[in-house]
Amino acid sequence: MDSHSFTFCATRCVARPSGALHLPDHDTLCVSDLHLGKSDRIARRSGVMLPPYEIHETLEKLETDIHATAPQTLICLGDSFDDPDAAHSLPDDMRLWLTKLQAGRKWIWIEGNHDPGPMDIGGTHLAHIAIGTLTFRHIATDTPAEVSGHYHPKHRVAGRSRPAFLYDQSRMVLPAYGAYTGGLSSDAPDLRRLFGPHPIAVLTGKKAVAVPITENPPPPRVRGRSS
Amino acid sequence: MTALPPIFQTWFSTRGWDIHPHQQAMLDRADAPALLLIAPTGGGKTLAGFLPTLAALADGQHRGLHTLYISPLKALAADIKRNLRTPVDDMNLPIRIEDRTGDTSYTQKRRQRADPPHILLTTPESLALLTSYEDAPRIFKGLKRIIVDEIHALAESKRGDQLMLALSRLQTLAPDLRRVGLSATVEDPAAIARTLARHPDPCEIINADPGPAPDIAMLTTDARPPWTGGGAKYAIPAVLEQVRQHKTTLIFHNTRAQAEIFFHNLWLANTDDLPIGIHHGSLAREQRERVEAAMVAGHLRAIVCTGSLDLGIDWGDVDLVIQIGAPKNVKRLVQRIGRANHRYNAPSKALLVPANRFEVVECVAALEAVKAHDLDGDPQGPGPRDVLCQHILITACAGPFDANDLFNEVTAVGAYSALTRAAFDDCLDFCATGGYALRAYDKWKRLLQTADGKWQLRDPRAAQRIRMNIGTIQDTDTLKVRLKGGFKPLGEVEESFAATLTQGDTFLIGGQVVCYERLREMTVEVTRRADKTPRIATFMGTKFANSTQLSQRILRMLQQDSWPELPAHTADWLGLQRQFSKLPQADRILVESFPHEGRHHICVYGFAGRNAMQTLGMLLTQRMEEMNLHPLGFVATDYATLIWGLDPVTDPAPLFRAPDLRAGFTQWLSGNAVMKRTFRGAATIAGLIERNLPQARKTGRQAAFSSDILYDTLAKYDPDHLMLQITREEAMRGLVDFGRIEEMLARSAGRVDHMILDRVTPLAAPLFLEVGRVALAGAAQDRLLEEAALQLMTAAGVSAL
Structure with missing residues (x-):
């Protein structure tokens, strides 16, 4: 099994290597920070034209996760679109693809700071949603048993930094799922202060790998093999 | 013969000088459209370049810019300004001279555009920036001459290509512009002349008297060079003794990190408190300027430096150059030695200090090459297209342009003379639309065509x-280093280096040991910690590959029965290698296997130069990965590649089968780290990745995502995209250098000798301390990551989670 299964606030969770969170008991899949349309927004604002394949790349990944888990509910945990214009100017073929992915399941857009308010696209738009014992919203608050996104956490183990889930007893932050997204290191104060003394990081990649984060992490190095 | 104006003749004679024949020749041919002067350092090269300008401006009739002087270094521009002031002030000439570099103040730059001086001293990047302004036609209208100093150094890099494109632009703005190139001794002057002249015009070459041959030797020390390492710490007492015996010594290093370490050790041993400074590109500008000023004032007995001091700066009374570490390239060595001793008729004096035993061999081979006047050099390829893309964008900044005119301008540059219209149009399309197979940016094109067919920026902002991203120098992202509570930066380190630091780690910068405290607003905060041993600073300096010619000389040397020309310690070392293993031969590939620290190692002696040996490391580890040998990483030097992994290699010969290597190469080329690094460089130059953004960079890295993602996306969805074409082309001749692997395969023709040994061999030992180890992201990495994670989970008592 390449995913990492664990129990979070009495709910069975599976952190998938892709960065998606699966709740098998609730038939729910959750992905955060897709940032669809990021290259379009960058072109509009700066003139720099990045390879325009990120929506394709992100939807392809999402399609794989959907096929593997067949969820009844899909939650996009905010910043699904890089800005409201991006949702509006989604190319037709990508819009069609998204509609196909939405077919036959409940699709929830949680609003994020990049995409506040409803958009011209199918699905339910909510500020937050409760599933079982858990609350899903874009930016972490003080609510216990909360799953959020927004920070794009990354964690470094054995010299390699990868997007990562972070969680402790009461809070979980999901990695960014979108193709063109950077990351914030797990030791950044903004991120670190959300958690108690012993959070766990689940690194994404070929396999989901869980590691504990300590207060003053000793550098977990594989002896001198990374330059 | 063109006579100098009387005032100049008087000036020369009051100083007791005669005009050098090559200076007179430059004056005589002042009207030539293109002119290249080859002269040794100290031959009055710069004055030769400027004399026609000074003579033309002496009557005070010219208004506006007359002569542009381009140098590869900011420091050189400042230095020339100082030197040029002497004759101008002495003769009271009505000539305004100013420099303009990245360090010039904003107000000064504004003023220079409104009211340009007669002589402007600048760098290729600052010139490119000037040509991007809407008022460029007005600034350059009366321009008569352009002097490109140290053109041999520029011609080898993309900076030279960018400069020549800018020059072609200037030629359009100022049609009677005359081009003058000043060059040190090079192996192929005609090639430089072709890059200088407007294609296909001829370019006359003037050769100055080369002067006496340099007095160059290897420093002999009582202490033996170590088996490994690049610091040459063993030589410190001998180097200090040389500093004592000379007026001013320049101590050159190949990398900044080595310069820092050497300087640190030199100070620890400097019991006489000789004034010694350090100068390299990672130091803060104030620090560098202080050292430069102290040097010019004659207050320093020695400067520990890198290539940032490499080019024709007139440091006055330098009477000795010491090169620490093997010079890698004979031509550069000869030019570097030219720094010493600016007295024209005295031989330059230089000492080579090998940093380890292998470098003793390299130094002796280099000395023989110098004696034989055997300069090395590789022919230049066609003009790089990423630089052309940037040039197109720069042109668009200055205002609407016509594609045909621009194409004609570009192909008038020697390096771009063979550029096809289709290739040009691809670059233009890339700048306008991104050039993707998927036409996604119809609404947000960067360049639009106006009704009259001209191209212009969609958004003038x-x-x-x-403009903020002009330039072709590939500096990696750097962070300023500052003392906690202090204001002045100590210098800069690479972001990737800073990322490896944790609180309490110590490193060297500006000759002091500092301790990492924290990263704050993109500044590394440190405290002074003189008591601790520094961790090696891994900020980069340029690493050069050994030239083919030098590698061949070394291989020939290794095959001698004995080595009377080598010091006994090194000859004995080679003897030991012969006794315990074998010495590498040009017509065979030697592979050694041995265990070390619980890992299986193989060492491959290919002598193909650092870049090709790096590529070979990539290819061999890829094949080992396929064979489930779990390679973990490798490191390459000019002569060998060392690979380590979890499983032993029992039969290396099949690894070197040429067809398999070539097939692997094609497959490998699309997905490897070198390609990604090369892509990053090309994409940055071409304007796909912005190094500098209008607002200051944010703390943390959430905003930025890795260029690797762009590379992977293009490779997957748009493999024929222009950026990938450029990346492949460049990787082939630069960092990948597959050509030299082919050369190695041809000379060895499948003859592989495998030596199975129980420990590290004498010749392999130096590789263990090489920096630049490449860790592989293969199955072994995942296995180790999982093992490390499991250990951590178990240790934390949470493995059940």
Whole structure:
């Protein structure tokens, strides 16, 4: 099994290597920070034209996760679109693809700071949603048993930094799922202060790998093999 | 013969000088459209370049810019300004001379555009920036001459290509512009002349008297060079003794990190408190300027430096150059030695200090090459297209342009003379639309075509961002280093280096040991910690590959029965290698296997130069990965590649089968780290990745995502995209250098000798301390990551989670 299964606030969770969170008991899949349309927004604002394949790349990944888990509910945990214009100017073929992915399941857009308010696209738009014992919203608050996104956490183990889930007893932050997204290191104060003394990081990649984060992490190095 | 104006003749004679024949020749041919002067350092090269300008401006009739002087270094521009002031002030000439570099103040730059001086001293990047302004036609209208100093150094890099494109632009703005190139001794002057002249015009070459041959030797020390390492710490007492015996010594290093370590050790041993400074590109500008000023004032007995001091700066009384570490390239060595001793008729004096035993061999081979006047050099390829893309964007910043005119201008540059219209149009399309197979940016094109067919920026505000990213120098992202509570930066380190630091780690910068405290607003905060041993600073300096010619000389030397020309310690070392293993031969590939620290190692002696040996490391580890040998990483030097992994290699010969290597190469080329690094460089130059943004960079890295993602996306969805074409082309001749692997395969023709040994061999030992180890992201990495994670989970008592 390449995913990492664990129990979070009495709910069975599976952190998938892709960065998606699966709740098998609730038939729910959750992905955060897709940032669809990021290259379009960058072109509009700066003139720099990045390879325009990120929506394709992100939807392809999402399609794989959907096929593997067949969820009844899909939650996009905010910043699904890089800005409201991006949702509006989604190319037709990508819009069609998204509609196909939405077919036959409940699709929830949680609003994020990049995409506040409803958009011209199918699905339910909510500020937050409760599933079982858990609350899903874009930016972490003080609510216990909360799953959020927004920070794009990354964690470094054995010299390699990868997007990562972070969680402790009461809070979980999901990695960014979108193709063109950077990351914030797990030791950044903004991120670190959300958690108690012993959070766990689940690194994404070929396999989901869980590691504990300590207060003053000793550098977990594989002896001198990374330059 | 063109006579100098009387005032100049008087000036020369009051100083007791005669005009050098090559200076007179330059004056005589002042009207030549293109002229290249080859002269040794100290031959009055710069004055030769400027004399016609000074003579033409002496009557005070010229208004506006007359002569542009381009140098590869900011420091050189400042230095020339100082030197040029002497004759101008002495003769009271009505000539305004100013420099303009990245360090010039904003107000000064504004003023220079409104009211240009007669002589402007600048760098290729600052010139490119000037040509991007809407008022460029007005600034350059009366321009008569352009002097490109140290053109041999520029011609080898993309900076030279960018400069020549800018020059072609200037030629359009100022049609009677005359081009003058000043060059040190090079192996192929005609090639430099072709890059200088407007294609296909001829370019006359003037050769100055080369002067006496340099007095160059290897420093002999009582202490033996170590088996490994690049610091040459063993030589410190001998180097200090040389500093004592000379007026001013320049101590050159190949990398900044080595310069720092050497300087640190030199100070620890400097019991006489000789004034010694350090100068390299990672130091803060104030620090560098202080050292430069102290040097010019004659207050320093020695400067520990890198290539940032490499080019024709007139440091006055330098009477000795010491090169620490093997010079890698004979031509550069000869030019570097030219720094010493600016007295024209005295031989330059230089000492080579090998940093380890292998470098003793390299130094002796280099000395023989110098004696034989055997300069090395590789022919230049066609003009790089990423630089052309940037040039197109720069042109668009200055205003609407016609594609045909621009194409004609570009192909008038020697390096771009063979550029096809289709290739040019691809670059233009890339700048305008991104050039993707998927036409996604119809609404947000960067360049639009106006009704009259001219091209212009869609959003004129984009010009600011383009200007901020002008240049082709690939500096990696750096962070300023500052003492906690202090204001002045100590210098800069690479972001990737800073990322490896944790609180309490110590490193060297500006000759002091500092301790990492924290990263704050993109500044590394440190405290002084003189008591601790520094961790090696891994900020980069340029690493050069050994030239083919030098590698061949070394291989020939290794095959001698004995080595009377080598010091006994090194000859004995080679003897030991012969006794315990074998010495590498040009017509065979030697592979050694041995265990070390619980890992299986193989060492491959290919002598193909650092870049090709790096590529070979990539290819061999890829094949080992396929064979489930779990390679973990490798490191390459000019002569060998060392690979380590979890499983032993029992039969290396099949690894070197040429067809398999070539097939692997094609497959490998699309997905490897070198390609990604090369892509990053090309994409940055071409304007796909912005190094500098209008607002200051944010703390943390959430905003930025890795260029690797762009590379992977293009490779997957748009493999024929222009950026990938450029990346492949460049990787082939630069960092990948597959050509030299082919050369190695041809000379060895499948003859592989495998030596199975129980420990590290004498010749392999130095590789263990090489920096630049490449860790592989293969199955072994995942296995180790999982093992490390499991250990951590178990240790934390949470493995059940």
